[in-house]
Amino acid sequence: MDGASPELDFSLAKEADFGEVMSISGDIYGGIDYLPARYHAWLKQPSRKVILAKSKGRVVALVSTNIVDDGHTVVLEGLRVTPKERGKGIAGLIQRYCLDLIRNQFPEVKVRRYSRSGHFEPESLSKFRLICRQEILALHFNLEEVRPKLDAAIAQLKVSGTEWEDPILLQASDVKRVFLNPCVVDNVLPGRTIIQDWAPYKPLESNLETLLKRDLFWMADSKEEPKVLTLGTAPYRIPIEAECHRFNIDIFGKHFPHARNQFLAQLQHGTSALQGPLYCLLYLAPSLWQEMLSFCQSSLGLRKERDIEGQNVLETEV
Incomplete structure (x- = not known):
């Protein structure tokens, strides 16, 4: 896959990327991240794509897309950015790349869903519907x-x-x-x-x-x-x-x-x-x-x- 940014290259995750992926997961949720236990299973799920963003050959971000709801919904999961690269817009870039990929390959998908922690102010929900x-x-x-x-x-x-x-x-x-x-x-x-x-x-x-x-x-x-x-x-x-x-x-x-x-x-x-x-x-x-x-x-x-x-x-x- 060609990268959508001159600074980032995007590709499907592989088993061999596990070590680098874990290096960006270590501090997530204070060491209780689920990703280490889910990564290998995710790669085997036919409805799922796990996308990596690499900078100068090194993994700097990951996100997973999963097609559910009879093919009408994409769920974005597992967004991770390496600590040194946070705050630089990489999370937005990898998500945008994934959504472009879904639009091209799965035109029947109409809705995207996320689960996010935190408290949201009304103005921050202007682009989303809060389901629960x-x-x-x-x-x-x-x-x-x-x-x-x-x-x-x-x-x-x-x-x-x-x-x-x-x-x-x-x-x-x-x-x-x-x-x-x-x-x-x-x-x-x-x-x-x-x-x-x-x-x-x-x-x-x-x-x-x-x-x-x-x-x-x-x-x-x-x-x-x-x-x-x-x-x-x-x-x-x-x-x-x-x-x-x-x-x-x-x-x-x-x-x-x-x-x-x-x-x-x-x-x-x-x-x-x-x-x-x-x-x-x-x-x-x-x-x-x-x-x-x-x-x-x-x-x-x-x-x-x-x-x-x-x-x-x-x-x-x-």
Whole structure:
């Protein structure tokens, strides 16, 4: 591919670029970046293109485009710029190149979506539509220390008789029926959107088929009339410290008791074979954030690890 700028050359990412890509990822999110665990899988996905920007032969930026929503939407993910080159407009250049590429190769794509952290002023949203916002609660703990507290918290809720209903681990045959239920789409999914690992998807059969191929834990409080649904990623290694894993839980719905129960069940199920340090990131409705933090502090002895600004799903025309 020819570069769109005399200073930058653009190309499709390759396996051999991994080392350089990781060198621009190291300080992202304070060492808990998902990119190291996603890069190789991204290169194998037929609907995705991972684009690199190089200056004088060295990687200075990366962004990924993924075609979703029956081919009508492009999702931009994983934007990274090497620390020394930030603030020079490179992020805008690589995104512009990717969008030109999409317009030329996929003329049926009409919408682009992003997930971005932070708080946006109204004037900064003039070019975008805000689809939804989720808050982020980041927890860091040692699994050997927390596991007895986790088991005890679940046991105590079960004894109460009214506070606990066993979350349902959905099988593949259940997922489409539950997530495509019109009441779920309208009343449970934030902005009528499924968000998985920062990527937004419309509740469509094709998107669910894609997500079902991934190693995810799908949970609900009911198959018929759910109030809360959760998606848990399989834990993956992150570079911040040796043997440290990251575990993400996307929580959809605003009913706190059921959200709390599924958080506990996801944590118990998803980390059963792990030991050592874990970063657990919860993505949840803003109305649940404080109550979930208070529960984690009082029942599990946890504290938030760091302040991470909320997750915003934005869209605009291509």
